[in-house]
Amino acid sequence: MNWYAIAAIYKFEMARTRRTLMQSIASPVLSTSLYFVVFGSAIGSRITSVEGVSYGAFIIPGLIMLSLLMQSVSNASFGIYFPKFTGTIYEIHSAPVSFVEIVAGYVGAAATKSVIVGVIILATARLFVDYRIAHPLLMVAFLLLTAITFSLFGFIIGIWADNFEKLQVIPLLVITPLTFLGGSFYSIHMLPPLWQKITLLNPVVYLVSGFRWSFYDLADVGVGASLAAIAGFLVACLVAVGWIFRTGYKLKS
Amino acid sequence: MRNPAGCLPMTLLHTEASAPTAVDPVIVVKGLDKTYAGGFQALKPIDLTIRRGEIFALLGPNGAGKTTLISIICGIVNPGNGSITVDGHDVVRDFRATRSRIGLVPQELTTDAFETVWNTVSFSRGLFGLPPKPAHIEQVLRDLSLWDKRNNRIMTLSGGMKRRVMIAKALSHEPSVLFLDEPTAGVDVELRRDMWNLVRRLRDSGVTIILTTHYIEEAEDMADRVGVINKGELILVEQTATLMHKLGRKELTLQLHDPLAAVPASLSRYPLALSADGTELTYTYDTQAEHTGITALLGDLAAAGIRFRDISTRQNSLEEIFVDLVRSR
Numbered sequence: 001m002n003w004y005a006i007a008a009i010y011k012f013e014m015a016r017t018r019r020t021l022m023q024s025i026a027s028p029v030l031s032t033s034l035y036f037v038v039f040g041s042a043i044g045s046r047i048t049s050v051e052g053v054s055y056g057a058f059i060i061p062g063l064i065m066l067s068l069l070m071q072s073v074s075n076a077s078f079g080i081y082f083p084k085f086t087g088t089i090y091e092i093h094s095a096p097v098s099f100v101e102i103v104a105g106y107v108g109a110a111a112t113k114s115v116i117v118g119v120i121i122l123a124t125a126r127l128f129v130d131y132r133i134a135h136p137l138l139m140v141a142f143l144l145l146t147a148i149t150f151s152l153f154g155f156i157i158g159i160w161a162d163n164f165e166k167l168q169v170i171p172l173l174v175i176t177p178l179t180f181l182g183g184s185f186y187s188i189h190m191l192p193p194l195w196q197k198i199t200l201l202n203p204v205v206y207l208v209s210g211f212r213w214s215f216y217d218l219a220d221v222g223v224g225a226s227l228a229a230i231a232g233f234l235v236a237c238l239v240a241v242g243w244i245f246r247t248g249y250k251l252k253s
Numbered sequence: 254m255r256n257p258a259g260c261l262p263m264t265l266l267h268t269e270a271s272a273p274t275a276v277d278p279v280i281v282v283k284g285l286d287k288t289y290a291g292g293f294q295a296l297k298p299i300d301l302t303i304r305r306g307e308i309f310a311l312l313g314p315n316g317a318g319k320t321t322l323i324s325i326i327c328g329i330v331n332p333g334n335g336s337i338t339v340d341g342h343d344v345v346r347d348f349r350a351t352r353s354r355i356g357l358v359p360q361e362l363t364t365d366a367f368e369t370v371w372n373t374v375s376f377s378r379g380l381f382g383l384p385p386k387p388a389h390i391e392q393v394l395r396d397l398s399l400w401d402k403r404n405n406r407i408m409t410l411s412g413g414m415k416r417r418v419m420i421a422k423a424l425s426h427e428p429s430v431l432f433l434d435e436p437t438a439g440v441d442v443e444l445r446r447d448m449w450n451l452v453r454r455l456r457d458s459g460v461t462i463i464l465t466t467h468y469i470e471e472a473e474d475m476a477d478r479v480g481v482i483n484k485g486e487l488i489l490v491e492q493t494a495t496l497m498h499k500l501g502r503k504e505l506t507l508q509l510h511d512p513l514a515a516v517p518a519s520l521s522r523y524p525l526a527l528s529a530d531g532t533e534l535t536y537t538y539d540t541q542a543e544h545t546g547i548t549a550l551l552g553d554l555a556a557a558g559i560r561f562r563d564i565s566t567r568q569n570s571l572e573e574i575f576v577d578l579v580r581s582r
Contacts, residue, residue, distance in 0.1 A: 011379075096353045
């Protein structure tokens, strides 16, 4: 294993975060704080509670998951797309690194950044509402698994994209709608019966549900189903990344 | 601060390699071909051996396949059929061993614009699996006159400085084989001179250098051996001196005492060209022929009553040989 290479890629990507601190950290924290103000305080004050949890506290896991997904995908996709765009990817290809090491470096850095954002949002939420974490270890596990899985997904998008528009298409037109419709701001039990069934096709429902369960013991679907869903998506992403490097898809001619 | 001696210390360079010998291959390419997904055949089956410690110049017109060949050896492009070994290691099966020995300076100026010089060169060393060695990075930067710029972002550097950064990145992991793909394209005279001095010093320390260039006079001056590639086919590999000797033609130019209106009929058997003003006769001859015909020509000129006041000869250049070779295909 080329540990030095993993460390070099990881540090390089983290240095980019430091250079773009406003965009990387401050921006998602600010926008999430605005969600708390609008949904938690303004609108949430008119909703007493959801299944015994105050609405402001109820939306915390969903808001963190929303940021986590968006940050993981955008960090990882940009991380690998940028060297493709500038041509510096030649150095990665010509270095004695395996695809496992490349993925570990880029995805590790992207996941680290999104976890940092998630933790900051969790800390920021304390300024607005009181909350508890019933299963801290599982909460961390969900946080890490989701960050890693969606960073892998972002990595795939970054390799697939051959222009900046494509880089934005999946996060904006797929991830964001799925997250908003995935129970971030409501329990799917609030939906009409037909929509409750349809919404189960949305993978984000399982992530938000599992994550919320780790906070309040409240879940739209069983926690086992949540873990299985994220594990399944993780395996699918790993298989896709393996195929990309084996075939050189969009990387090597 | 510029290194006044302009010397790359031996400590900086890979010293495992031995002196150049005719039987010590470092890169062996056997039957390598490459057809891209669109059906374009970039390389026809190629056999090539690069000797340890030599400077090998790969010449060819644009699109001939030079960069494809280099890119396959370095791992940037997937190989087609055939095999490549570096120090006996297969570039696909044992890519870690081969790539760790190779440094590559690509043709395009592709740099991490927002990074500092120091960070980007250090990044390259880590990427190649080596622990940090600030003393080595400092030496590389000093030798490339980049030390003063070490904390500058690359985007603030001139094109020539960026080219130096790319060389520094390629040297950061102390390679024993260095590929320079058009290293002097678009750089000023000073940098070209510095670069060739660096190449010589690297070669002297045992580094094998494979370069492509459009400045053929530089290849003639620098390279131990030359390979000519055209339309994906390696049409010639030869010692530079031998190539010049084998394919070099010479021209004998006579400055005439009295201008001629035309070449006399008695001299028609000689390949003579008369200048427009009639004051110069040029005779082209093959240095490898059994008889050059010079003695007979001079005798016949005297018999024809043609006197001359000066005489000079000129060997044709590698560039002219190259153009002839490529055209003949």
